Amino acid sequence: MSGTLFLIPAPLGDESIAWLPEGERAKVVHITHFVVEAEKTARKHLKALGVTTPIRELAMSTLNEHTKETDVAALLAPLKAGHDVGLISEAGCPAVADPGAQLVALAHRHGIRVEPLIGPSSILLALMASGANGQCFAFHGYLPVDAAEKAKQVKELEQRSRQRNETQLFIETPYRNNALLLQLRETLAPSTRLAVACDLTLPTQTIVSHRVQDWPKDAPDLHKRPAIFVIHAA
Structure with a gap:
């Protein structure tokens, strides 16, 4: 057997x-x-x-x-x-x-x-805490390293989210997190929801979710911290 x-x-x-x-x-x-x-x-x-x-x-x-x-x-x-x-x-x-x-x-x-077995999934925890659509979503892993290619894919994912009402999730190499967050805030439409879930399940856990236009100027420092990025365009 x-x-x-x-x-x-x-x-x-x-x-x-x-x-x-x-x-x-x-x-x-x-x-x-x-x-x-x-x-x-x-x-x-x-x-x-x-x-x-x-x-x-x-x-x-x-x-x-x-x-x-x-x-x-x-x-x-x-x-x-x-x-x-x-x-x-x-x-x-x-x-x-x-x-x-x-x-x-x-x-x-x-x-x-x-x-x-039942246990932690950073993808699901980030989705749960984001306030974005949990009925329809997609995880894309890492975005392109090249800034221009990354910006292009971000816009494509935002359009896909808007057309399908589909939440988009992705990650970045931890030392590039801050640069990605800045690029997302500069690239996404003001009305798009942007969430970041960092250090999930740890005492230092940080979760921030707002429309881009409402994001605080003092963003959390994500440098070398495991994070999931979530976007949802209404």
């Missing part, structure tokens, strides 16, 4: 803050086989989670942006041998704007049970 592939959310920052409900945590503390985005980060998360097996004895395989598509199938081996396996990314929910979707799809193809 095959094992179960558990999709285990990871904390968005501080491991000292409980990030899984106790009932969810209890489902996975017995697991000895993990597929992880980065071993060093995963070991920290699993130690904080309280897995019952010593960390050094856990079997870990890596699945990230460098993993070849042809190597993903081999990650099913422990599941086929009857072991439960935990899939965990560096932060947030695995397979959502993070590696893992290919493995999940293969598990379904091979009739392996997949169980997603």
Whole structure:
């Protein structure tokens, strides 16, 4: 009998803050086989989670942006041998704007049970707190690095939002956050809602959401802080 592939959310920052409900945590503390985005980060998360097996004895395989598509199938081996396996990314929910979707799809193809656990998702938390349309939305990952290309895409996303009543979400490399926020305030229409959710779930959490014309002059400092940007054009 095959094992179960558990999709285990990871904390968005501080491991000292409980990030899984106790009932969810209890489902996975017995697991000895993990597929992880980065071993060093995963070991920290699993130690904080309280897995019952010593960390050094856990079997870990890596699945990230460098993993070849042809190597993903081999990650099913422990599941086929009857072991439960935990899939965990560096932060947030695995397979959502993070590696893992290919493995999940293969598990379904091979009739392996997949169980997603309840935990933090920066995308959903930002959407919940933005005041933007939560019925129809899209996440785009990173925008282009080039300023002109970025401005072009921002205008395209704003138009798409207006035409479809669709909220648009995206992220930036943390050291470029302040520059992106300034560019959004200069590029978007005054009536467009612009929200930023930063350091979600942490004591330093900051969430600001206004129409562009109502944004305070003293914007929060987002430098090197994980943030989600949200726009919605009415």
